[in-house]
Amino acid sequence: MTAPRHDWTIASDVNQIAPIVEAVAEMCAAAGFSSRLCRLNVPVALTEAMANAILRGNSNDPRRAVHVCAMVESEMLVLEVTDEGPGFDLDGVRCTPEDPGCMEREDGRGVFLMRKLMDQVENCCAQGTYGHTVRLRLRRA
């Protein structure tokens, strides 16, 4: 049986994040993910990944696209968010709330939250003409 899969391609506009987040949360709920994962982990982590792609990867340039792919495999949600930017070293982003000065900073918590709310966060090879992909994995239980 083929895993449920949905794809979206949007312009770089943060107002386009919410409908996709809502659709993915509904997809997870239908696949039997817990309500807490559907309410908290999936929406926050996907919002972070899409915001990074739009604001950093694509420099908030509406002419650049963001592609989102959501797949529910047997026991796993896999999300891929691809932008047209040059990418960055995800492993180099290791700031935590314990780092000096972090508490008073306005930004810098996005990757940390993704890692806390997902089981795996990694860079992966982009498909086609796009530039940079972040892949998130979350186990059902």
Add this chain to the structure above:
Amino acid sequence: MSFTLTRDDERLIVDVDGQLVVSNRQEFKQLVLDEVEQGARLVIVDFSKSAYIDSSGLGALVSLGKRIREAGGELRLAALNEDLRTLFELTRLDALFPLYATRDDALAGR
């Protein structure tokens, strides 16, 4: 997603209806900063109708808290559900903001 502001002298209550996220955090910040400019000093953000916050929303609260403290005031957060509390605990921001069970508790500072 919307914000309702209720002002009573130096007290300002902000009801967050929906998410506080990257798409509306600037609007949220500006609405509150305008009131602080006009004399609000005790700012209470009521999250009883809010589902979740992303890192941009958390960052907006950090920035506002700093500006309000600099103006001699205080930012208090009220009525966070379990999910929202989890986000504050993960990021350790529960140590930066007083979190109150209800709006009345936040008003009373208890």
